[in-house]
Amino acid sequence: MDTDPTLAHPTWLPAQVLRVRGGRLEAVQQADQLAEETPIALEFNGISHATMLATPADLEDFALGFALTEGIVGDAHDVRGIELREECDGVVVEVEISSACAARLKERRRAMSGRTGCGLCGVETLPEVMRDVAPVGAAPAVPLAAALAAMRALRDRQPLHAATGATHAAGWADADGRLQVVREDVGRHNALDKLVGALARADLGAAQRAGSVIVVSSRASFEMVQKTAAAGVGLLAAVSAPTALAQRLSQRLGVGLMGFMRGDDATIYACQERLAG
Incomplete structure (x- = not known):
C-alpha cells in the first residue's frame, strides 16, 4: 500500500482551445490551462x-x-x-x-x-x-481598512486561478489585514476547509483567531459561516452576497459578515461590532 504523504498530482493541465472574439470563431487553436479536479x-x-x-x-x-x-x-x-x-x-x-x-x-x-x-x-x-457550533468568543474589532486590504490582497494570491480562471480561494488575515495563509480549490467549501486545516496546524490562540478575518472569493452560504465559526474566526468577508440563512446564522454565532467586497466598497450584513471604523 502506497502511503507516501508527498503524493503529487498536477493542479492544472494544458489544453488546446478555440476562442470566439467579437462573435467570430478564430481559426487556430491556442494553448490554455484547465484546473484539475x-x-x-x-x-x-x-x-x-x-x-x-x-x-x-x-x-x-x-x-x-x-x-x-x-x-x-x-x-x-x-x-x-x-x-x-x-x-x-x-x-x-x-x-x-x-x-x-x-x-x-x-x-x-x-x-x-x-x-x-x-x-x-x-x-x-x-x-x-444545522448542527450546533459554538459562538465565536469576544475579541477586539478588526479595523474596516484591514478587512478591505485583506480582500484586495487575496486577488494577487491565487496562482491557480490566474492560470485557469476556475478555482476559488480562502485566505486568513490577522487583525492588521496582513494576509498570512491562502488555499485554493475548485470548490469554495474545499478551499475553506483547507484553510481551516492550515490554521489548526498553526495552533493560533483563541483570541487571535476571534480577532481576525477570513476572506473568500465566492458568495457566503450558511456553510461558509458555519465553517468560519468552527475555526473560531470572528469575521467572514466574501466577494459576493450572502444568503438570508447565512445572515441569520452569523448573528447567532457572533460572526461578522461582509459581502460584495469591491475595492473600498462592501456591505455589512451581521455583527457590525466585529468591525472598527
Missing part, C-alpha cells in the same frame, strides 16, 4: 465517510479542516495521523482519529441509518445540516 475519498479509522471532487493539493489541510468543520473531531490534537494513498484515479485520505471521536462518529452514523434523507447537500437529516 480529482476524486478525494476521506476515511476515518478505516471507515469510508465522504468522497468529494477537489483540487489535489494541500490534502492534509483539507482532511483536518473537514474533520474540524464537520464536527468529527473537536480539536486538531484528536487527529493522530493523516496518510494519502493513490487509488482508482483518485486519492484516498486515511485519517486516524482518537478512539473517543471514532466512537462518536460511529454512533452518529448508526443514528442516521435507515432514516429518510432530506435530500439537502447529501446530508441525511436536517439536524446534521
